[in-house]
Amino acid sequence: MESNIENAHKGDALKVPNHLAVTMDGNGRWAISHGKLRSHGHKAGTDALRRLVEYSIKYDIKYLTVFSFSSENWSRPKEEVNFILRLMRNYVASDLEKLDDNNVNIKIIGERAGLDKQIIKLIEKAENTTSGNSGLQLIIAFNYGGRGEIARATRNIAKKILDGKLSISDIDENTISDELYLSDVPDPDVVLRTSGEYRFSNFLLWQSAYSELIFIDDYWPDFNEEIFINILKEYAGRERRFGGVEAK
Ligand code: IPE
Ligand code: MG
Numbered sequence: 540m541e542s543n544i545e546n547a548h549k550g551d552a553l554k555v556p557n558h559l560a561v562t563m564d565g566n567g568r569w570a571i572s573h574g575k576l577r578s579h580g581h582k583a584g585t586d587a588l589r590r591l592v593e594y595s596i597k598y599d600i601k602y603l604t605v606f607s608f609s610s611e612n613w614s615r616p617k618e619e620v621n622f623i624l625r626l627m628r629n630y631v632a633s634d635l636e637k638l639d640d641n642n643v644n645i646k647i648i649g650e651r652a653g654l655d656k657q658i659i660k661l662i663e664k665a666e667n668t669t670s671g672n673s674g675l676q677l678i679i680a681f682n683y684g685g686r687g688e689i690a691r692a693t694r695n696i697a698k699k700i701l702d703g704k705l706s707i708s709d710i711d712e713n714t715i716s717d718e719l720y721l722s723d724v725p726d727p728d729v730v731l732r733t734s735g736e737y738r739f740s741n742f743l744l745w746q747s748a749y750s751e752l753i754f755i756d757d758y759w760p761d762f763n764e765e766i767f768i769n770i771l772k773e774y775a776g777r778e779r780r781f782g783g784v785e786a787k
Contacts, residue, residue: 544764553768554775556728558602559595560750562742563588565734565758572758578622583760585630594767595675596641602676602724606742610650610684627681628658631665642674648720649683650691678721685744692718719745726750729774733759751777 563584570580588605595603607627613620631645638645645665654662662681695718699705705714716722726746732738735756739747753773757766 544768548768548772551768551772552775553771555598555600555771556751556774557600558604558725558727558729559600559770560604560606560727560730560743560747561591562606562730562732562740563591563759563762564732564736566760568734569758569760577619580758580760581619581623581626585626587760587762588630589634590762590764591767592638592643592675592677594764595677596643598767598771600675602678602727604648604678604680604724604727604743606680606683606740608649608681608683609741610682610687611741624655624658627679628661631661631679635665635668638677639669639672642672643669644672644674644676645669646676646678646721647681648678648688649681650687651682654682676724678724680742684741685739686741688719689715689745715745728779729753729770731755731770733757733762749779749781751779 566580566584567577568580569583570577573579588607591605592603608623612623615623635645645668647662647666651659651662692715696705696710696714700707726748727743727750729752730743730747730750731753733755735754737754743750751774753770755766755770
Protein backbone atom coordinates (compact mmCIF):
# COMPACT_ATOMS: atom_id res chain seq x y z
CA MET A 540 0.00 0.00 0.00
CA GLU A 541 1.25 3.45 -0.82
CA SER A 542 1.73 5.99 1.92
CA ASN A 543 0.28 9.49 1.76
CA ILE A 544 3.78 10.78 1.28
CA GLU A 545 4.31 8.59 -1.77
CA ASN A 546 0.96 9.73 -3.14
CA ALA A 547 1.92 13.36 -2.67
CA HIS A 548 5.01 12.78 -4.80
CA LYS A 549 3.30 10.83 -7.58
CA GLY A 550 4.60 12.01 -10.93
CA ASP A 551 7.78 13.53 -9.46
CA ALA A 552 11.01 12.27 -10.96
CA LEU A 553 12.83 10.32 -8.26
CA LYS A 554 16.17 8.60 -8.61
CA VAL A 555 17.37 6.10 -6.06
CA PRO A 556 21.13 6.18 -5.53
CA ASN A 557 22.87 2.81 -5.54
CA HIS A 558 25.02 4.01 -2.65
CA LEU A 559 23.90 6.74 -0.26
CA ALA A 560 26.30 8.07 2.37
CA VAL A 561 25.07 10.21 5.23
CA THR A 562 26.73 12.43 7.81
CA MET A 563 24.08 12.48 10.49
CA ASP A 564 24.74 15.90 11.96
CA GLY A 565 22.86 18.23 14.28
CA ASN A 566 21.84 16.02 17.20
CA GLY A 567 23.21 18.46 19.77
CA ARG A 568 21.66 21.56 18.21
CA TRP A 569 18.32 19.76 17.80
CA ALA A 570 18.33 18.99 21.52
CA ILE A 571 19.30 22.53 22.53
CA SER A 572 16.58 23.95 20.25
CA HIS A 573 14.06 21.79 22.16
CA GLY A 574 15.45 22.86 25.54
CA LYS A 575 16.89 19.40 26.17
CA LEU A 576 20.28 17.91 26.92
CA ARG A 577 22.55 16.93 24.04
CA SER A 578 22.11 13.29 25.03
CA HIS A 579 18.42 13.53 24.09
CA GLY A 580 19.52 14.60 20.64
CA HIS A 581 21.74 11.56 20.26
CA LYS A 582 18.88 9.32 21.32
CA ALA A 583 16.51 10.95 18.85
CA GLY A 584 19.27 10.61 16.26
CA THR A 585 19.27 6.84 16.72
CA ASP A 586 15.56 6.76 15.94
CA ALA A 587 16.24 8.83 12.83
CA LEU A 588 18.85 6.23 11.81
CA ARG A 589 16.22 3.51 12.22
CA ARG A 590 13.93 5.47 9.89
CA LEU A 591 16.71 5.96 7.34
CA VAL A 592 17.38 2.21 7.27
CA GLU A 593 13.65 1.57 6.85
CA TYR A 594 13.36 3.98 3.87
CA SER A 595 16.55 2.61 2.34
CA ILE A 596 15.03 -0.87 2.35
CA LYS A 597 11.67 0.38 1.10
CA TYR A 598 13.18 2.34 -1.81
CA ASP A 599 15.72 -0.33 -2.62
CA ILE A 600 19.00 1.41 -1.93
CA LYS A 601 21.78 -1.15 -2.20
CA TYR A 602 24.49 0.48 -0.04
CA LEU A 603 23.96 2.86 2.85
CA THR A 604 26.96 4.28 4.71
CA VAL A 605 26.37 6.28 7.87
CA PHE A 606 28.89 8.32 9.83
CA SER A 607 28.16 7.32 13.40
CA PHE A 608 31.35 8.29 15.21
CA SER A 609 34.45 9.90 13.76
CA SER A 610 38.02 9.36 14.86
CA GLU A 611 37.91 13.02 15.96
CA ASN A 612 34.77 12.64 18.12
CA TRP A 613 36.89 11.34 21.03
CA SER A 614 37.77 14.97 21.76
CA ARG A 615 34.22 15.57 23.06
CA PRO A 616 33.54 15.57 26.81
CA LYS A 617 34.00 12.07 28.21
CA GLU A 618 30.38 11.75 29.35
CA GLU A 619 29.10 12.58 25.86
CA VAL A 620 31.51 10.11 24.23
CA ASN A 621 30.42 7.40 26.65
CA PHE A 622 26.77 8.15 26.04
CA ILE A 623 27.17 7.95 22.26
CA LEU A 624 29.16 4.71 22.53
CA ARG A 625 26.50 3.19 24.76
CA LEU A 626 23.76 4.26 22.33
CA MET A 627 25.57 2.74 19.36
CA ARG A 628 26.13 -0.45 21.30
CA ASN A 629 22.47 -0.59 22.27
CA TYR A 630 21.39 0.17 18.72
CA VAL A 631 23.35 -2.76 17.29
CA ALA A 632 22.44 -5.09 20.16
CA SER A 633 18.72 -4.33 20.15
CA ASP A 634 18.21 -4.04 16.38
CA LEU A 635 20.49 -6.82 15.17
CA GLU A 636 17.78 -9.46 15.04
CA LYS A 637 15.37 -7.22 13.17
CA LEU A 638 18.06 -6.08 10.74
CA ASP A 639 19.00 -9.70 10.15
CA ASP A 640 15.32 -10.61 9.56
CA ASN A 641 15.19 -7.81 7.01
CA ASN A 642 18.12 -9.34 5.12
CA VAL A 643 20.42 -6.39 6.01
CA ASN A 644 24.14 -7.02 5.70
CA ILE A 645 26.13 -5.02 8.26
CA LYS A 646 29.73 -3.89 7.86
CA ILE A 647 31.61 -1.60 10.20
CA ILE A 648 34.49 0.52 8.90
CA GLY A 649 37.01 2.41 11.00
CA GLU A 650 39.99 1.82 13.26
CA ARG A 651 39.44 -1.12 15.62
CA ALA A 652 42.76 -1.04 17.41
CA GLY A 653 42.31 0.49 20.84
CA LEU A 654 38.53 0.01 20.95
CA ASP A 655 36.85 -1.47 23.98
CA LYS A 656 36.79 -5.30 23.78
CA GLN A 657 33.02 -5.41 24.24
CA ILE A 658 32.53 -3.08 21.29
CA ILE A 659 34.82 -5.16 19.08
CA LYS A 660 32.91 -8.30 20.05
CA LEU A 661 29.60 -6.68 19.13
CA ILE A 662 30.99 -5.38 15.82
CA GLU A 663 32.14 -8.90 14.95
CA LYS A 664 28.84 -10.40 16.03
CA ALA A 665 26.87 -7.94 13.88
CA GLU A 666 29.07 -8.63 10.86
CA ASN A 667 29.11 -12.41 11.31
CA THR A 668 25.39 -12.73 11.98
CA THR A 669 24.46 -10.81 8.82
CA SER A 670 27.32 -11.78 6.48
CA GLY A 671 25.11 -14.09 4.41
CA ASN A 672 22.40 -11.48 3.85
CA SER A 673 21.85 -10.14 0.36
CA GLY A 674 19.64 -7.10 1.04
CA LEU A 675 20.65 -3.60 2.04
CA GLN A 676 24.34 -3.32 2.88
CA LEU A 677 24.48 -1.09 5.95
CA ILE A 678 27.97 0.30 6.45
CA ILE A 679 28.53 1.95 9.79
CA ALA A 680 31.55 4.26 9.94
CA PHE A 681 32.68 4.00 13.53
CA ASN A 682 35.93 5.48 14.84
CA TYR A 683 36.39 6.32 11.18
CA GLY A 684 38.39 9.05 9.46
CA GLY A 685 39.01 9.36 5.72
CA ARG A 686 42.63 10.47 6.05
CA GLY A 687 43.32 7.64 8.48
CA GLU A 688 41.81 5.21 5.97
CA ILE A 689 44.12 6.49 3.20
CA ALA A 690 47.14 6.37 5.53
CA ARG A 691 46.26 2.76 6.39
CA ALA A 692 45.98 1.91 2.69
CA THR A 693 49.40 3.49 2.14
CA ARG A 694 50.94 1.33 4.87
CA ASN A 695 49.46 -1.80 3.28
CA ILE A 696 50.83 -0.80 -0.12
CA ALA A 697 54.28 -0.06 1.33
CA LYS A 698 54.30 -3.49 2.92
CA LYS A 699 53.43 -5.15 -0.39
CA ILE A 700 56.33 -3.33 -2.01
CA LEU A 701 58.72 -4.38 0.75
CA ASP A 702 57.50 -7.96 0.40
CA GLY A 703 58.16 -7.82 -3.34
CA LYS A 704 54.48 -8.30 -4.22
CA LEU A 705 54.09 -4.93 -5.92
CA SER A 706 56.35 -2.56 -7.80
CA ILE A 707 56.18 1.20 -7.36
CA SER A 708 55.51 1.84 -11.05
CA ASP A 709 52.38 -0.32 -10.84
CA ILE A 710 50.69 1.90 -8.25
CA ASP A 711 47.60 3.51 -9.70
CA GLU A 712 44.23 4.68 -8.36
CA ASN A 713 42.93 1.12 -8.19
CA THR A 714 45.88 0.07 -6.02
CA ILE A 715 44.69 2.60 -3.44
CA SER A 716 40.97 1.79 -3.80
CA ASP A 717 41.80 -1.88 -3.30
CA GLU A 718 43.34 -1.16 0.10
CA LEU A 719 40.45 0.87 1.50
CA TYR A 720 38.18 -0.74 4.11
CA LEU A 721 35.55 -1.98 1.64
CA SER A 722 37.19 -2.24 -1.74
CA ASP A 723 34.23 -4.08 -3.27
CA VAL A 724 31.68 -1.37 -2.44
CA PRO A 725 31.02 1.13 -5.24
CA ASP A 726 31.68 4.81 -4.50
CA PRO A 727 28.75 6.75 -3.02
CA ASP A 728 26.49 8.34 -5.62
CA VAL A 729 25.16 10.79 -3.08
CA VAL A 730 26.75 12.17 0.09
CA LEU A 731 24.20 13.85 2.32
CA ARG A 732 24.94 16.06 5.30
CA THR A 733 22.23 17.44 7.52
CA SER A 734 22.12 20.48 9.83
CA GLY A 735 23.36 23.16 7.43
CA GLU A 736 27.08 22.36 7.75
CA TYR A 737 29.00 22.41 4.48
CA ARG A 738 32.01 20.24 5.24
CA PHE A 739 33.33 16.76 4.54
CA SER A 740 34.71 16.40 8.07
CA ASN A 741 36.98 13.55 6.99
CA PHE A 742 34.15 11.33 5.66
CA LEU A 743 34.88 9.04 2.66
CA LEU A 744 37.44 11.47 1.23
CA TRP A 745 38.74 9.17 -1.47
CA GLN A 746 35.40 7.58 -2.35
CA SER A 747 33.42 10.80 -2.76
CA ALA A 748 35.55 12.26 -5.57
CA TYR A 749 32.56 12.21 -7.96
CA SER A 750 29.65 12.01 -5.53
CA GLU A 751 26.74 14.38 -5.70
CA LEU A 752 26.81 16.45 -2.52
CA ILE A 753 23.52 17.31 -0.90
CA PHE A 754 23.35 19.59 2.12
CA ILE A 755 20.11 20.22 3.95
CA ASP A 756 19.32 22.47 6.89
CA ASP A 757 17.25 19.97 8.89
CA TYR A 758 18.83 18.60 12.04
CA TRP A 759 19.41 14.86 11.91
CA PRO A 760 16.72 13.86 14.49
CA ASP A 761 14.07 15.50 12.27
CA PHE A 762 14.89 13.22 9.33
CA ASN A 763 11.72 11.74 7.84
CA GLU A 764 10.32 10.19 4.66
CA GLU A 765 9.46 13.56 3.14
CA ILE A 766 13.08 14.67 3.46
CA PHE A 767 14.25 11.31 2.11
CA ILE A 768 12.04 11.64 -0.98
CA ASN A 769 13.24 15.20 -1.52
CA ILE A 770 16.78 13.86 -1.67
CA LEU A 771 15.75 11.34 -4.35
CA LYS A 772 14.16 14.24 -6.22
CA GLU A 773 17.24 16.41 -5.90
CA TYR A 774 19.42 13.56 -7.11
CA ALA A 775 17.12 12.98 -10.11
CA GLY A 776 17.77 16.59 -11.13
CA ARG A 777 21.53 16.32 -11.02
CA GLU A 778 23.46 15.53 -14.17
CA ARG A 779 26.48 13.38 -13.49
CA ARG A 780 29.21 13.80 -16.07
CA PHE A 781 32.27 12.33 -14.31
CA GLY A 782 34.45 14.98 -15.91
CA GLY A 783 33.06 14.30 -19.38
CA VAL A 784 30.49 16.28 -21.36
CA GLU A 785 27.51 13.93 -21.53
CA ALA A 786 25.39 12.45 -18.80
CA LYS A 787 26.18 8.79 -18.26
C1 IPE B 1 25.97 14.31 15.22
O1 IPE B 1 25.41 15.33 15.96
C2 IPE B 1 26.29 13.07 16.06
C3 IPE B 1 27.73 12.76 16.22
C4 IPE B 1 28.73 13.41 15.68
C5 IPE B 1 28.05 11.59 17.04
P1 IPE B 1 26.31 16.35 16.76
O2 IPE B 1 26.57 15.83 18.12
O3 IPE B 1 27.53 16.69 15.96
O4 IPE B 1 25.36 17.62 16.87
P2 IPE B 1 25.77 19.16 16.75
O5 IPE B 1 26.57 19.33 15.49
O6 IPE B 1 26.56 19.49 17.97
O7 IPE B 1 24.46 19.87 16.69
MG1 MG C 1 28.06 18.14 14.62
